[in-house]
Amino acid sequence: MSVQIHKTRLWESIEKLAEYTEPGQPYTRRSFSPMFLQGREWLKRQFIDAGLEVEVDAGGNLMGQYPGRNPELPPIVSGSHSDTVPDGGRFDGIAGVLTALEVARTLKENHIELNRTFVVVDFLAEEPSDYGLSRVGSRALTGDLSADMLQYTAPDGSTLAEGIQRVGGNSSELNQPLMAPGDVAGFFELHIEQGPVLETEQLPIGIVTNIVGITRVDMSFHGRPDHSGTTPMDIRADALAAAAKVIATVNDNAQKWLKQPEYLVATVGKINVQPNASNVVPGRVDMTKKHDKLRPCRAEKDSASCEAA
Numbered sequence: 001m002s003v004q005i006h007k008t009r010l011w012e013s014i015e016k017l018a019e020y021t022e023p024g025q026p027y028t029r030r031s032f033s034p035m036f037l038q039g040r041e042w043l044k045r046q047f048i049d050a051g052l053e054v055e056v057d058a059g060g061n062l063m064g065q066y067p068g069r070n071p072e073l074p075p076i077v078s079g080s081h082s083d084t085v086p087d088g089g090r091f092d093g094i095a096g097v098l099t100a101l102e103v104a105r106t107l108k109e110n111h112i113e114l115n116r117t118f119v120v121v122d123f124l125a126e127e128p129s130d131y132g133l134s135r136v137g138s139r140a141l142t143g144d145l146s147a148d149m150l151q152y153t154a155p156d157g158s159t160l161a162e163g164i165q166r167v168g169g170n171s172s173e174l175n176q177p178l179m180a181p182g183d184v185a186g187f188f189e190l191h192i193e194q195g196p197v198l199e200t201e202q203l204p205i206g207i208v209t210n211i212v213g214i215t216r217v218d219m220s221f222h223g224r225p226d227h228s229g230t231t232p233m234d235i236r237a238d239a240l241a242a243a244a245k246v247i248a249t250v251n252d253n254a255q256k257w258l259k260q261p262e263y264l265v266a267t268v269g270k271i272n273v274q275p276n277a278s279n280v281v282p283g284r285v286d287m288t289k290k291h292d293k294l295r296p297c298r299a300e301k302d303s304a305s306c307e308a309a
């Protein structure tokens with residue numbers, strides 16, 4: 001049997017959720033914010049209208065269940081996140097949650113009973129939050145939310161534990177994983193590609209085969225600052241000239257991995273030169289993990305889009 005989802009309805013849902021945004025700032029619904037909670041309220045209403053059994057788990061994840069014929073079997077889970085970074089994209093996270101919801105609606109409307117329960121999920125705070133931690137809801141599921149992390153504070157002084165309570169979770173149950181391996185039969189997440197490959201190659205969809213692993217390193221080059229006009233080339237210790245060779249080598253080596261099965265990219269994205277003056281031989285160069293615009297990470301395993309302390 002072939003059943004089509006309701007494309008227009010899915011699109012309308014995406015447009016509707018986009019209306020829950022900070023004034024004058026499209027697609028901005030930071031986790032734990034009043035705007036996020038309003039968006040969640042709307043989402044919850046959609047889950048209920050779709051006939052799903054709705055709950056917010058202890059980790060603050062919004063779940064909607066479409067019960068299957070054999071509720072004792074591990075369910076099929078699908079979803080993503082409804083929180084955004086500031087000025088996030090139209091589809092990031094949202095597409096995954098609303099597509100899963102649309103699948104549930106379609107199953108229900110067509111009276112299709114699945115063997116297993118189908119769960120639509122909106123994970124709490126996938127993006128870095130004001131508590132300095134990302135992937136809060138998924139951490140709760142896997143038991144990666146330590147007592148320490150629950151005490152992280154937001155600029156308003158509240159703790160993450162309090163934030164989780166505020167979205168309907170229960171932080172006192174988070175001292176152990178909410179799920180064990182095997183509790184889920186399969187997980188499917190539709191996600192926007194946050195890069196240009198599919199569009200460039202005109203591919204309609206890509207299937208994820210590997211999850212990216214990120215390593216960041218700090219490097220410092222120590223030379224000696226000298227007057228550039230009076231210091232002969234053979235007795236200089238130019239830190240920037242050395243750093244430039246490393247930057248070029250990193251780039252050249254990464255290029256060699258292009259189109260290889262074990263794909264790799266490498267970037268030197270930030271350097272600080274001292275004293276950074278046109279008439280002084282550079283005495284020191286730091287290539288740092290630090291990112292100017294992002295907030296500090298508070299945990300070793302925080303999101304890639306925060307600034308390592």
Ligand SMILES: [Zn+2]
Nearest residue numbers: 081092093126
């Ligand atoms: Zn995302």
